Amino acid sequence: MLAWRVTISAILIPLLVLIFYLDARAGESSPWLLVLVTLLGLRAVWELTELLRPRIPQLNFPLMCLCVIAIMVGSWWPHLRPDPPELLDLTPLALALCFSVMLLCAVEARRFQAPGHSWENLGTETFIVCYIGLLLAMTAQLRWVAGEQAGYLVIGSLVLCTKGADVGAYFAGKRFGKRKLAPVLSPGKTWEGVVGAVLGAALCGWLWLTFAPGWFVPDAKACPWYYALLYGGVISLAGMVGDLCESLLKRDVGRKDSAALLPGFGGLLDLLDSVLYAGPVALLLWKVLPLATWM
Template identity: 35%
Template sequence: MLRQRVITAIVLLLVLASVLASPWQQAWPVFLAVVSGLAVWEWLRMTSRPMPVIGWVGGAAVILGLIWQGMLWQGAVKEPVGLSASQGSQTLFLLSVALSSAVWLMLVPMKLKHADVHSAAGLPVWGLFAPVCLYATWGALVVWMDQGGIWLVISILALVWIADIFAYFGGKRWGRNKLAPAISPGKTREGALVGLNGVIVWMLVTSQIPGSYAEQVLELYGWFLLILIAALLGAVSIMGDLFESLLKRQVGIKDSSNLLPGHGGVFDRIDAVVAVVPLAYLITSPSLFQ
């Protein structure tokens, strides 16, 4: 199993490196579109299990729609008659960012608090959230890459990775009290606290590095709010992981799919990313709807 995980991880890193190094302008948006579509397919497989065709149709529609959207934003295709990219697709993207952020901040915590791992009631409704959330995530990462480059994107994704890694090892070392035993028995409150502190340290350190996400936050809000925002994003990262774990518990599966040998599915790998990215984008866009 370990050998399989390592091989898969190496392949994924090579694919990502190839995308980032590609001279083709559409490489990054298309790559993210495929990743988003596969995650939507897995998400919908869990929330509409009696009708698997919904997952296939939803995933394919997201891939094709996002590829077209990326080409539209970068001028590779003509805008439809009567639709301005700035007034149409951009507005739709910004609305998806706001809606995703609101759901992760208000509805997901309530779902986790009152979680029933033995009931699949309400899952189809959560399936409707999948394309909205993945669209917001895709758009934010595309815009960040276009405006700030690789370092800006990596600086925010690293926040998610640090929250996960620090929480895991912190829980191994000091974990005593379960965070959400019915949803994810391996997670502890102590581990979560270590993860949050890891994110805060990362944001404090990278705020001094030009072009980072934390630098933007610091310029907008100052040191005190930087720390609070870091803690908030760290907490949302943990919620993203717990949310997907709850979906899997409710439908009785271990992984969202077996697309990535040794790692499970695409959604398993980006569950925290799709929770953090829309909110992180909203935070650094205070004039979003002015």
């Protein structure tokens, strides 16, 4: 199984790098990234819908997809204009989210037949739209948070730290793991694995933010080492919480994987769980910590 996971990763990672390369060359509007994030969002909505369909059969999948597309376009709208803003403008994203919630409520009111299901339908649809659409859209804002040139330096820091945390947690948990972190929800996770995750992500954060800035921004300096370590450590903790929260969604309906997309990995949500949670946290850290020394 480990060999299969390595093989799939060897295919997916270069493909992702190629998309990022093409998108970086396309300019600040980032059309390739918009397409990628939208497709990921639609697939993730489908997985959550199918995961919950046995319990809530009346979920409106097309409507949720429409809302997620609106949120993605809203998050991109400031960067599609001829004069993109210097600072992040989240007003169109907030409006798209507001109108999405309003639309979900209106459609549920239109199809009301009898008491007993509307709260479950509306609450679940709103949660799916926010969990997928809003978290993905906020994560995508990393493309611009430190300037157009540094977009993939920032995105790369998120991906490397979350995956470094996964690797650190796996090896520390396998070698030293004894005390269970969440024995009912996720029996394989241990407190020793948490330590390994923090150390692995902190190391990846320090390496990336020390040696990679010059690849993206000419004459860029490395940020202070302690901020890089702090960044990686916080990202690892956020990613682990995201992993546990996705496990909650699956365990509550008696499922191990969100879908059968890739053998050894499960569904798309099983790949994105830590990134979805860590993305908005990374956005906050890039706003409040002096990580972007070139700005």
